Amino acid sequence: MARVRPERRRPIDLVITAIIVVAVAVLCLIAWIVSPVRATQSTQAASEPPPVVSATAVPERFAARWSAGSDATVAPAVGKALVVTGDRGTVVGRDPRTGDEVWSYSRDLDLCAVDTAWTSSADTVLAVYRNSRGCSEVTALDAATGARRGARTSDADEELRLVSDHGYVVARGPQRLETWGSNLVRGIEYGRVVARVRPEDDPRRQDCRLFSAAISGDRLAVVEHCAGDPGYRLTVLGAVLDDEERVREYGSSLITGDVNGPPPVLIAMSSSGIAVYDGGVNPAEPPSFGDDSGPAIRRFDTDAVAVGTNTVAGDASPPANSVPIESDGVVTYWTGKATVVLDAQSLRPIYQVPGALGPGQVMAGQLLLPSVAGISVRDVATGREVRSIPLQRSSPPDGVVSLKVVGDTVVEQRGRTVEAFGPA
Structure with a gap:
């Protein structure tokens, strides 16, 4: 059997091979340098940390346990077992009682927002980072362990x-x-859309500014102002x-x-309605009559x-960081002058608490609201009010x-600070 002679290797072949190898190495190095x-x-x-056991009674006293900076949250971000803080580019899962770091995730980008989602099922932390395209990079983390679950x-x-x-x-x-499911797949995009799924579908309204949103089930509501709308x-x-x-x-209605x-x-x-805080500065549509003037909670059905x-005590515009908190069948919301408590299903206001400092949650069947003195138990x-529990906060x-x-454990967010208080 004749032996096959190897192909003749010329010097130029060796040079080209070396160039290709160096080029691949350089590209790999560049990819590594720019890689997130x-x-x-x-x-x-x-x-996984052990699950948190619900309190059977509201403690008689509370003492400060820990505090941390969290400029990426507007209210405490709470998972099944941990409290999550987001500051600059770092997200941390913390033991609620001690504040100790259980896990952390950090990037060289600034955080836009951090929050927990799907707590009763997937128990996920969403960390949104800012890059050249805006608040564009989203990472999903396991709220219990910090393991990366996905990104978009x-x-x-x-x-x-x-x-x-x-x-x-x-x-x-x-x-x-945009809306996202728990797999981070986008449901819809609305407003400024660069590339529409169906280019032939022009939006009903143009140049809209979006001010606030809420969601329940397969519907979401948004307050907006569009070009040409009075x-x-x-x-x-x-x-x-x-x-x-x-x-x-x-549905869409001028309000x-x-x-x-x-x-x-x-x-x-909710599945049956929408609650909107109206500071009463702009004339309401449809017009209100009688005592229904000034700051109010206005209710709409799910077709707008x-x-x-219902009139309430409040400012013309509530503070930008005032967000609703839901628990045990009620929604609490701070208007700037009072905390309004609404039924979570009908969204009808039940009562309001003037002098409270913000929204709160239920512990052991009683509502805890932040007050100047500390905690108002109601x-x-x-x-x-059942009683008042004094707190020694780290800052007024x-x-x-x-x-x-x-x-x-009670966790408060004041500005950019998260502080936890445990039984004393």
């Missing part, structure tokens, strides 16, 4: 606020919003595209007669049709104080 992975530091928990990126505004329920998350900026508008959309790949609109004052603010949405109004059904309250409950 290189600038990411992740320290995961060795095991898309066009986004420079500011972003996250709102969620058990099904979808709404990521809203001033000009556009007032602010409430619009109800489907959270996912319809069978024809279009954004479904269930003020002009835009001379601040916009109404969406508080909450007005159904009722009967959930009537709002009657200034603006809204948002309170959440984790087991027998």
Whole structure:
């Protein structure tokens, strides 16, 4: 059998081979240098923390346990077992009682927003980072261990606020919003859309500015102002595209007669209605009569049709960091002058607590609200104060104080500071 002679290797062949090898090495090095992975530091928990046990009674006294900076949250972000803080580019899962780091995730980008989502099921932390495309880079982390679950990126505004329920998350900026499922797949995009799914479908309204949003099930509501509209508008959309790949609109109504004052603010949405805080500066549409004037909670059905109004104490515009908190069948919301407590299903206001400093949650069947002295413990059904528990806060309250409950621990967010208080 004849031996096959090897191909003749000329010097130029060796030179070309060397160039290719060097080029591949350089490209690999460049890819590593610019890769987000290189600038990411992740320290995961060795095991899942034990579940938090609900308190059986409200402690007689509380003492300060720990505090941490968290400029990426507007209210305490709480998972099944941990409290999550976000500061600059670092997200940390903390033991509620001690504040110790259980896990951390850090990037060389600034955080736009951090919040927990799907707590009763997937128990996820959403960390939104800012890059050249706005608040565009989203990372999903396991709230218990900090393990990375997924990521997404898309066009986004420079500011972003996250709102969620058990099904979808709404990521809203001033000009556009998106919905995401727990797999981070986008349901819809609305507002400023660069590339539409169906280019032939022109939006019903142009040049809209989005001010607030709420979601329940497969519908979301947004307060917006669009070019040509004399007032602010409430619009109800489907959270996912319809069978024809279009954004479904269930209803849209002008809810003020002009835009001379601040916009109404969406508080909450349920399967039966929508609650909107209206500071009363702009004339209401439809017009209110009798005592229904000034600051009010206005109620609409899930097609954006007005159904009722309840006057409340409040400012013309509530503080920007005032967000609703839901627990045990009630929604609490701070208007700037009082905390209003609403039934979570009907969204009808039950009572209001003047002098409270922000929204709160239920512990052991009693409602805890932040007060100047500390914590006001109230009967959930009537709002009657049962007792007051003094707190020694690390800094005096200034603006809204948002309170959440984790087991027998109370966690407050005041400005950029999260502080926890445990039984004394």
